[in-house]
Amino acid sequence: MPTPEQMTAAVHAYVDAFAKADSEAAVALFAEDASVEDPVGTPPKVGTDAIREFYTYSMGTGAKLHLQGPIRVGENYAAFAFQVRLKMGEADATVDVIDVFRFEETGKVRKMEAYFGPANFGAA
Amino acid sequence: MPTPEQMTAAVHAYVDAFAKADSEAAVALFAEDASVEDPVGTPPKVGTDAIREFYTYSMGTGAKLHLQGPIRVGENYAAFAFQVRLKMGEADATVDVIDVFRFEETGKVRKMEAYFGPANFGAA
Structure with a gap:
């Protein structure tokens, strides 16, 4: 299993991938x-091609992730709260999200769930 | 399905139950x-009796919950970050946790998952 440090590093790499709009860094x-079930309750994106399409689209909105508080790390998972900031036309918008990454033994993420809903949208 | 307001109220009722050390209010x-899988990766407590035993024990430690940031609310779930503060002998201890509540149509919680690990323990 990946170590807590490796799982924490994966979360930071995910945030950095958005900062650089580098979808391949996220896909990796x-x-x-x-x-990838984002948000939870919608059909999951399954497999590399669908995941690449999703992150290419997401990063195309200019979305940047800002961690809120410590990353929660267990035996094979990381859970973390963050705010997404993005442009909606002329306006800045925010979305408050909690993600859960479940890892496989290789250290790759095998399942991602993003928790948020309409009540979590706001204006920056 | 419960409304976002009802699910948000359930989370606040949960926090309040710890504040009052009222395990029956949590069980309800x-x-x-x-x-109740707390933490994720341990055997779930299933059914009212096991859940009551768990919260009676948990609240007996003097644990209090302090929400961190907005509650994330989707169609049938609420996810929220918080810090647990409790006494460990003479010392104050903290644990940073993210909980996910999944609700059934009645508005009751049917599944609770608590995400944290050893890296999330600290001193107050």
Whole structure:
């Protein structure tokens, strides 16, 4: 299993990938058959191609992630709260999100879940 | 399904139950066959009796919950970050946790998951 330090590093690499709008850096964190359910309750994106398409689109909105508080790290997972800041037309918008990454033994993310809803949208 | 306001209220009722060390108030939030996996990766407590035993024990440590940031609320879930503060012998201790509540149609919690690990323990 990945160490707590490796899982924490993966979360920071994910935040950095958005900072640089580098979708391949995000895709590289996921296993080939990983699933991304974002937000929870919508059909998961499964596999590298679907995940690449999702992050290319997401980063195309200019979204940047700002961690809120410590990353929670257990035996094979990391959970973290953050605020997304992005441009919606002329306006700045925010979304408060909690993500959970579950890792496989290789250290890649096999399952990602993003928790947020309409009540979590705001104006920057 | 419960409304976002009802799910948010359930989270605040949970925090208040710890503030008052009122384990029955916490138990009342859960469905009869609910599961509580706290922390994620340990055997779930399933059903009212096991959940009551768990919260009676937890609240007996003097644990109090302090929300960190907004509650994330989706169609049938609430996710929230908080810090637990409790006494460990003479010392004050803290644990940073993220909980996910999944609700059933009645508005009761059917599944609770608590994300934290050894890296999330600290001294107050």
